[in-house]
Amino acid sequence: MPASDAASSAAGRPAAVSARGWGWRHAGRSTPAVQGLDLEISPGERVLLLGPSGAGKSTLLHALAGVLGGDDDDADESGTLLIDGAAPRGQRGRAGLMQQDPETQVVLSRLGDDVAFGAENLAVPREEIWKRVHEALDDVGLRSLAGVGLALDHPTSALSGGQKQRLALAGILAMRPGLILLDEPTANLDPAGVLEVRDAVARCLDKTGATLVVVEHRVSVWKDLVDRIVVLQPGSAAGSAGGTGTPGVLLDGPPDQVLEQARGMLMAAGVWVPGYVPATRVRTRAEEPAELLLAAQDLAVSRERARRRGFKTIPPVPVQSGITAQVRAGQALTITGPNGAGKSTFALTLAGLLAPVDGKVSAAVGLSDGAGIDPFAWKAEQLISRIGTVFQEPEHQFVTGRVLDELMFGPRHLGHGEERVDELLERLRLTHLVDANPYTLSGGEKRRLSVATVLAAHPKVLVLDEPTFGQDANTWAELASFLSELLDAGTSVVSVTHDEEFSAVLGGTELRLDPASRSGSRQEAGAA
Known part of the structure; x- marks a missing residue:
C-alpha cells in the first residue's frame, strides 16, 4: 500500500512517534540543530516540548510534519525518525503542523475555504468537510470573535496576526490528524485568546484521541493538559550534568515531577516555569516629561x-x-x-x-x-x-x-x-x-x-x-x-x-x- 494511502487509512487513529539517534543539520549550517535524539511517544500521549531558544524544537516538529529537506537540499540527516514505523515525508495528512509564523500557512483568500483546504486535499467527503469547518471555527473562537463573528467568506488578508494563528489551528483541527504539532500556538494571542486556543486543542484531543506535541515557552498554559514534559538539551549535547543521559534529551517525565525536581535547572536553561520571571536591568532614568x-x-x-x-x-x-x-x-x-x-x-x-x-x-x-x-x-x-x-x-x-x-x-x-x-x-x-x-x-x-x-x-x-x-x-x-x-x-x-x-x-x-x-x-x- 502506498504511504499516502496508508496515512489515509490511519486517519482518526492516534500516531506513534519514534526517534533513534536522529539528527538534522540545516543547509549552510556547520552544526546540527538536533543531534543524537532518542525519543518514544506512544499513541495518544500529550507532550510539551521545552528547551532554550535554538535547541531544535521547531526543527523536530517540521521533521515530524514531513516538510524538512528535499532531494536537492544540502541538509544532513542522521538516525531515524518515524511516525507509525514509517518516514514522515511519505505520510500525507498523518500529522498536522501549526508553525510559529501563521502568515506562512494562509493559503486561500476566504476564511472558510482556507480551513477546508487540508481536508479537501485528504479527499474528505464534501458534506463532512463543511461540518468540520464549522466545528473548527467554533472551537478556536473565530465564529464568535468580539461578539460579532466572522463569516465563511471573510477575507483572510483582513485578519490580524493572532486571528491567523487561530485560522491555522482551525485548518489543522479540520484535518483530524493522528499527530497534532503546535509550534508556539499562543505566542501572538491576547490572554483570553490563549485560554481559548488551549481549550480548543483540549476539545479536539478529547474527541479524537490524537497524539500531541506542543512547543511553548510558557509552561503554565499547557502543564495541566499534557501527560509529559520533554526538555531538549541546548545544542543537543548528550549527558549534561543532572540530565537523563539520553542523547538529545535533558529531562523527560510527568509535568509535576519534572517541574518539582528540576525547577532550578529549567530556570537556568531559560524555561518559563510557573511563577518565574527572570531578573532584568532596572531603569535609572526617571519617568518625567521629555522631548x-x-x-x-x-x-x-x-x-x-x-x-x-x-x-x-x-x-x-x-x-x-x-x-x-x-x-x-x-x-x-x-x-x-x-x-x-x-x-x-x-x-x-x-x-x-x-x-x-x-x-x-x-x-x-x-x-x-x-x-x-x-x-x-x-x-x-x-x-x-x-x-x-x-x-x-x-x-x-x-x-x-x-x-x-x-x-x-x-x-x-x-x-x-x-x-x-x-x-x-x-x-x-x-x-x-x-x-x-x-x-x-x-x-x-x-x-x-x-x-x-x-x-x-x-x-x-x-x-x-x-x-x-x-x-x-x-x-x-x-x-x-x-x-x-x-x-x-x-x-x-x-x-x-x-x-x-x-x-x-x-x-x-x-x-x-x-x-x-x-x-x-x-x-x-x-x-x-
Whole structure:
C-alpha cells in the first residue's frame, strides 16, 4: 500500500512517534540543530516540548510534519525518525503542523475555504468537510470573535496576526490528524485568546484521541493538559550534568515531577516555569516629561486602500478611529488590546509605513531633522535612520542570505559605522550564527535578529511588534534589559505586546485599543 494511502487509512487513529539517534543539520549550517535524539511517544500521549531558544524544537516538529529537506537540499540527516514505523515525508495528512509564523500557512483568500483546504486535499467527503469547518471555527473562537463573528467568506488578508494563528489551528483541527504539532500556538494571542486556543486543542484531543506535541515557552498554559514534559538539551549535547543521559534529551517525565525536581535547572536553561520571571536591568532614568518626538492626533487607521467605483472613490474602512498618543525621548509606549483591535495597523501608521485614513501623525523637529513633519512622506533612508520598525513577521525584514550581512546592511547603506554590530551579536546571543542563513533560524532567533537589524541603524524611535515572541526566559531578560538601557540613553520604544511582564520592565504609558472603538470612540495613551 502506498504511504499516502496508508496515512489515509490511519486517519482518526492516534500516531506513534519514534526517534533513534536522529539528527538534522540545516543547509549552510556547520552544526546540527538536533543531534543524537532518542525519543518514544506512544499513541495518544500529550507532550510539551521545552528547551532554550535554538535547541531544535521547531526543527523536530517540521521533521515530524514531513516538510524538512528535499532531494536537492544540502541538509544532513542522521538516525531515524518515524511516525507509525514509517518516514514522515511519505505520510500525507498523518500529522498536522501549526508553525510559529501563521502568515506562512494562509493559503486561500476566504476564511472558510482556507480551513477546508487540508481536508479537501485528504479527499474528505464534501458534506463532512463543511461540518468540520464549522466545528473548527467554533472551537478556536473565530465564529464568535468580539461578539460579532466572522463569516465563511471573510477575507483572510483582513485578519490580524493572532486571528491567523487561530485560522491555522482551525485548518489543522479540520484535518483530524493522528499527530497534532503546535509550534508556539499562543505566542501572538491576547490572554483570553490563549485560554481559548488551549481549550480548543483540549476539545479536539478529547474527541479524537490524537497524539500531541506542543512547543511553548510558557509552561503554565499547557502543564495541566499534557501527560509529559520533554526538555531538549541546548545544542543537543548528550549527558549534561543532572540530565537523563539520553542523547538529545535533558529531562523527560510527568509535568509535576519534572517541574518539582528540576525547577532550578529549567530556570537556568531559560524555561518559563510557573511563577518565574527572570531578573532584568532596572531603569535609572526617571519617568518625567521629555522631548516630544512623534505624535498621533485623532488618528484613524486601516490596511485597506481607497477603491474606485465608477467616478467615486471609496475610502478605506478604519479598524480604529480617534487615536491620540505621544512618543517622547527615553520613554516607552505600550500598545495593548485584544487580537483584531488594530494594534499592528496603528503601529505601522505611527512608524510612517501606512498612510492615515484620517487625522495625522506628526514628527517633531528633534526627530524630523529637516525631513518634514509627515513620516509617511519620508524617503526610505530618512525613515530607517529615524524610526526603526520590527514587524510581527521577522522574515519580512530579511534581505540577505547571511546573519552578519543582515546586520551590516543598514549601516552600510546609511553610511554609518558598523561598530555596534559586534555588541548586538553578543547582547542578543547571535554570535554563533553569523554565517547562518536568516531563514533557517528558530523563531526566537529570527525575532532577535530582526530587532538587531533595526538597532544597527541607530534610530531615535523603535516600533516593535510582539518583540518577545518565541523567547526563552534568558533571551527575554537580555532583550528587555537591552531595551531598558536604550530608553535610559534617550531612545523611544513603542511596543505592541500581550506580554505584561515585558511592559512592566519598560514602564512608560499604555495605549489600550478596544474593538468597540471602531464606532469612533477616542483612544488615548495613559500611565501604565
